Amino acid sequence: MKLNDTIIRAYKGEETDYTPAWFMRQAGRSQPEYRKLKEKYSLFEITHRPEVCAYVTRLPVEQYNVDAAILYKDIMSPLPALGVDVEIKSGIGPVIGNPIKTIEDVEKLGIINPEADVPYVLETIRLLTEEQLTVPLIGFSGAPFTLASYLIEGGPSKNYGKTKAFMYANPDAWFALMDKLADMTITYVKAQINAGAKAIQIFDSWVGALNARDYRIYIKPVMTRIFAELQNEEVPLIMFGVGASHLLLEWNDLPLDVIGLDWRTSIKEARELGVTKVLQGNLDPAILLADWDTIEARTKEILDQSMEDGHHVFNLGHGVTPDINPETLRRLSDLIHSYSKR
Structure with a gap:
């Protein structure tokens, strides 16, 4: 099948005929077809069934006419291979049965062998591509910080107090954990690329909880290593976090191609800060619950x-929420394509 590679060219900073778009968490969430599947299967059960997972992944492409598919899975998906007891609980999120408290807990973590440990993820990618x-x-x-926050807190957190305390009080254990998670990330992502993924997004969703100084000390070295290794795979590399505008220049230093903005920072503001990478974002998902005139006006802005700017891929500033009407997302794609047509 002929591949529409508009979004890949945009990620590389090349000129395109229109602004391409996709929406974080476009697969699942608000789609009635997905909700019907969820009556039968859990998230992990869907990801373990390549045919079903491929269906969920491609459905928004067919329904919304977006320019990319995003693989349906969770950032927790590779962690069981390391020996982590993780369960996705409805209304809560990931819950860790054996949270990390000591250097010994870090040392017990295993390594991932994607073909053996997550073959269903790779088979889903092959089916799709x-x-x-x-x-x-x-x-x-x-990304390592966000994964570590779940591993240490034992689940979602509002202030990441345990994670920060572990980081400050146990730097040797912290850096050992960062290295373990970096190794897993590199191996896992390379396997996805080898199976057919054409771009990679690294979600450091909660790293905005750190200030820039601590990011430089505790996180930036490991992120530099991850992106430097993945650069050799020659696919666009995207970074995204929430509430992290104070880290944009730190990300701009990393060997990556694209920075995802949440809704708090505009394209213009990011450029004025000195960000030079291709940008992705950044409509507030909550806007999609407003009337169409408001949605249209904010999208056009x-x-x-x-x-x-000329170097941008349209997306939301965070993920699609379950209460967003799928028809709104279809109309949004049509608006983006028609309004931005060169």
Whole structure:
């Protein structure tokens, strides 16, 4: 099948005929077809069934006319291979049965062998990229800090107090954990690329909880290593976090291609800060619950900056929420494509 590679060219900073778009968490969430599947299967059960997982992944491409598919899975998906007892609990999120408290806990973590440990993820990618998709597939992984926050807190957190305390009080254990998670990320992502993923997004969703100084000390070295290793795979590399505008220049230093903005920082503001990478974002998902006139006006504001900037991929500033109407996402794609057509 002929691949529409518009989004890949945009990620590389090349000129395109229109501003391409996809939406974080576009697979699942608000789709009635997905909700029906969830009556039968859990998230992990869906990801363990390549045919079902491929269906969930490609459904938004068919329904919304977006320019990329994002692999349906969770950032927790590779952790059981390391010996982590993780369960996705409805209404809560990931819950860790054996949280990390000591250096000994870190040392017990195993290593991932993707072909043996997550063959269903790789088979899903192969199904999609060899047989089903006409747009690129974006693979992804959680970043070490965000993964560590779940491993140490035992689940979601509002202030990441245990994580920060572990980081400050046990630096040797912290850096050992960062290295373990970096090794896993590199191996896991390379396997996704080898299976057919055409771009990779690294989600450091909660790293905005750190200030810039601590980021430089405790996180930036490991992120530099991850992206430097993945650069050799020659696919676009995307970084995204929430509430992290104070870290944008730190990310701009990393050997990556694209920085995802949440809704708090505009394209213009990011450029004025000195960010030079291709940008992705950044409509507030909550706007999609407003009337269409408001949605259209806010989308056009972003696209006006996008077209003036020339190096941008449209996305949301965070993920699709379950209460967003799928028809709204379809209309949004149509608006983005038609309004930005060169």
